[in-house]
Amino acid sequence: NAGVTQTPKFRILKIGQSMTLQCTQDMNHNYMYWYRQDPGMGLKLIYYSVGAGITDKGEVPNGYNVSRSTTEDFPLRLELAAPSQTSVYFCASKRGQTYSGNTIYFGEGSWLTVV
Amino acid sequence: ELKVEQNPLFLSMQEGKNYTIYCNYSTTSDRLYWYRQDPGKSLESLFVLLSNGAVKQEGRLMASLDTKARLSTLHITAAVHDLSATYFCAVDALKTSYDKVIFGPGTSLSVIP
Numbered sequence: 001n002a003g004v005t006q007t008p009k010f011r012i013l014k015i016g017q018s019m020t021l022q023c024t025q026d027m028n029h030n031y032m033y034w035y036r037q038d039p040g041m042g043l044k045l046i047y048y049s050v051g052a053g054i055t056d057k058g059e060v061p062n063g064y065n066v067s068r069s070t071t072e073d074f075p076l077r078l079e080l081a082a083p084s085q086t087s088v089y090f091c092a093s094k095r096g097q098t099y100s101g102n103t104i105y106f107g108e109g110s111w112l113t114v115v
Numbered sequence: 116e117l118k119v120e121q122n123p124l125f126l127s128m129q130e131g132k133n134y135t136i137y138c139n140y141s142t143t144s145d146r147l148y149w150y151r152q153d154p155g156k157s158l159e160s161l162f163v164l165l166s167n168g169a170v171k172q173e174g175r176l177m178a179s180l181d182t183k184a185r186l187s188t189l190h191i192t193a194a195v196h197d198l199s200a201t202y203f204c205a206v207d208a209l210k211t212s213y214d215k216v217i218f219g220p221g222t223s224l225s226v227i228p
Contacts, residue, residue: 031214033216035218041220041221042203042218042219042220042221043158043203043205043218044218045215045216045217045218048214048215048216050214056215058215059217090157090158092158094214102163103148103160103163104160104205104216105160106157106158107157108157109157
């Protein structure tokens, strides 16, 4: 049971480069999230999706883009990387609304350094 | 805009002692999560609280939710070293039928022998 899988686990980017963080889940979850966690800090919501074709901004969306063409995949695109985007990125998913009592499952994280 | 606060942010306690971590949030919600994170690791789900007055317990941890006070507590009983970690609460910011989940800043707990 793979759960939520993120790739790559580690990446070093140069300022101005672009890249995509991949996230896939095999639990048929409708809801998917991208968070970033700066050192010693909490998680900040970047973007989220409630189903294929539907995405919305979170707390810190600037500098990022997402798409959700399938239920399984929710890639995060970084355009023109900046040092301020150095962080750990977590992808997460849950089956439906919290009314159903479902918890949120997290991936292992992607460590990104922009130099 | 939903804001989530936690108190304290740092907590050092002796083994065997009891303590409570508080989670306050700014808008109406009755859906709250507690997570644990070990250094360099991902987040581990502890509790999901779904209604006013909800109480859940697992081992030495007990969580409760008071939606009228917009407050959740995570109570630690007879702490042991293995509980050393960072604890996060997270709140659903309901927007029509969508669930935007916002996290608190975390409480870094250190249990000292």
